[in-house]
Amino acid sequence: MTIVITAFERSPDGGKGLARDTRVRWALEEVGQPYAVRLVSFKAMKEPAHLRLHPFGKIPTFEEGDLALFESGAIILHLAQNHAGLLPDAANARARAITWMFAALNTVEPPILDLSIAKFQEGDKPWAKERMPFVADRIRNVLAQLSVRLGEAGWLDGDFSAGDLLMVSVLLRVRPSGILDEFANLAAYVARGEARPAYQRAFAAQLAVNAPQAR
């Protein structure tokens, strides 16, 4: 059965790899599963055919045979539970790696996403400029805590796991703001993630769709 994921026909980031298909592509590369991509336009994302796959009208989705999933975290957990390479075998270590998946998505990503919302959805609002330092400080607070926990370790809990894959993916989104580089160990952690051959392949695959010259 061929795995089919969806991705933006044209990512708003123009090929920086920050859309959520990149993290799913990365997971597929880590576990060595081939996949096909169906590109979806912004218009088609809000139409019934796509809403049947993704009730919130977003990408990515995942289809394999008669299984259809959405939410990048759920897709990556599904891949990690069914293929070797993204979760430790020992039960306790596995549960801790999954904890980091949720921490990336439910604790670290929300304040980072707020910065995107503040820029791109609220950028023209009267409060936009004055509010920005508040948004940035909320990110700093959570990155400071993460930085302390990571310390000098290579990955969050032992070997690289799906928890690291999601945390690096989430942190990549804040790098353009300069805030990531205020935490040297987190910047190095993200660079370690990016250096993985599986990430490189995933990044190149989304770039082939989204690079300016491809348009």
Next chain:
Amino acid sequence: MTIVITAFERSPDGGKGLARDTRVRWALEEVGQPYAVRLVSFKAMKEPAHLRLHPFGKIPTFEEGDLALFESGAIILHLAQNHAGLLPDAANARARAITWMFAALNTVEPPILDLSIAKFQEGDKPWAKERMPFVADRIRNVLAQLSVRLGEAGWLDGDFSAGDLLMVSVLLRVRPSGILDEFANLAAYVARGEARPAYQRAFAAQLAVNAPQAR
């Protein structure tokens, strides 16, 4: 091995059950596992002993023997994978239920949490009043999509699952704003969740700690 979770010594909501220990208590009640609670003060949550358990200085945490977890989503998934009652047995249905767990935490909860942040952390800021309709409309957008998907079904995908447990828990947080009641089927869905005996026991347990008369 006794399961030990942490909860606020005094919840900011004064016993409304909206703190994240309630969802973990609910899951423990659904799967029929006894548990003990260690109450933590706001001060102690930021001290090294608690930060070792929870790097972001929050509640709840979960300890069982030599396993320690944080993040309510991860704790509930761990319980659901190790005890019957919160996930279907069939592999595809199980993956879909887990998708709803992530949807609750990564898609539906962030705009709802923004409303709490706008009220309690930004309430005294100069932009607070003018910005509030923008915050509320972001919630309406996601609830409208969820409402369409739920339709007249009792639960999100077949029988009640950990996905419903988390979605109901997340939606409860927006009910005080009045926005939930704009979507009759979602309000009824939340009421179905609250009516479950396991939820009732979880709510009563947190109320026993947090009710004003208990202080």
